[in-house]
Amino acid sequence: MAVKVETVGLNAWYGRRQALYDISLGIEEGSVTAIIGPSGCGKSTFLRCLNRLHEETPGSRVDGTIRLDGEDLGKKDVVSVRFRVGMVFQRPSPFPNMSVFENVAAGLRLLGVRRRHELDQGVVEALELAGLWDEVKDTLDAPGTSLSGGQQQRLCIARALAVRPEVLLMDEPCSALDPIATNKIEALIHHLKTRYTVVIVTHNLAQAVRVADTTAFFYLGKLVEMGPTDQIFHAPREKLTENYVTGRFG
């Protein structure tokens, strides 16, 4: 498979504190890649570099190269980068002032879609893709925040998918959800990888095993090891990885 996202010598800082050291890796198109590692290892920072959200944090800095389909993201307009690389966060974050429909339509409107039937079509497609349509089709005008936690997270996924990104970043998308909602999101991730490249940060090692084709292990801001999920969990090359996946630290 072709490499969709590639980082070369990626370093990131928050003020003077360096959070990522020289990360070079490639993420394959149409795959699910899990980023694992203990708290503070830089996995979320790495994810936030991929859609250039890291640079929105005051005092932050990035150097190195991130390529999407071979194009240097650092040289592109940041808004166009974010249309191509969508993101879902740890806590469900529907826009509180918008209805279910408007939450999903927000990105489409940004893209310049104005015609009602195009908006309707885009919203329905995104909600169907996120597996939420049947649950909300009668309450599209209700506030997005009135849904349950799991539904809100799928609403956020639908919102991100509506603008048809090429890559979907998920930052611990299930950590605030109960097991049933988590199952639904994981099933959704399986379904999504046929159309999108998914990068997911997770604290839950079992989840990485369940959903990811490839897993990258970060420790103290460095990439320790990356490979097929099966290999990382059953035959890691690095002692550090083995200690982490067997629960000896973390």
Place this chain on the structure above:
Amino acid sequence: MVALTAFCVVLALAPLTSIVLTAVRLGGTAVVHPSFYTSLPPLGCNPSPGYACPLGGIGPEIQGTFIMMGLGALIAVPIGILAGVYLAEYGRNRLGRAISFFADVMTGIPTIILGVFVFVLFIYIYHDAALSALSGGVALGVIMIPIVTRASEEALRSVPTSVREAALALGFPRHRVSVRVVLGSARSALITGVLLAASRAMGDTAALLLTAGGSSFYFSSFTTQTAAITPFIFVNFGSSYQNLRTDAWGASLVLLAIMLGISLVARLAVRGHADAAGAA
């Protein structure tokens, strides 16, 4: 200890209760007449045997108060909200902290000083309108700006970072995040802030005495002297004419009722906000 605190509660509430009861006792006879809200103030008069004084009303005062408050809000709401956006979204630096401090100081400045400032300003730039609805509106606007600014800043800061980041990640340009998502999410808290500022401005007397002038007639233009409730109370509550004293107390009661109404609406807006946040 409980008895002491309860006693202090009674002491704290006593003035408010007394004010309301006094206003009802002395002004209650005026406010029950529908014409009180529409008529012009009467000529001063003391009742004599066989002759009841005309009660008149405070129609021009109510109208003038709302006109000047509206004008003040027109000035203060956009400036205050945009300043609040700056402080909340971009103001985490020395300039931002300085503006916050300045707004706090301005909130505490006695309004008579703000009134003098606006009056003198008009003497220099628009002499003919130094005592006018325009001047009064500007004075109320100056009173409201820092309140709206700080209220907006607090309202916007209460919108979670995750919502801002979600909007950025979706592709919203930074300025549209503030306008489309953050302001929208803080809507009810913003409405509350504006209403409380309006209520504060409406109850102000000193600045209006110096800027609105006075009139016994309905509003005629923005550049002529205009009636308002609080100056009316100030001028008439110590009048030697009984009907004017009654009207002043009636006006007090009306003012209290309007401010109570504004506070209730503000509370309802907060409740709406809390419901939305609670469901999140």
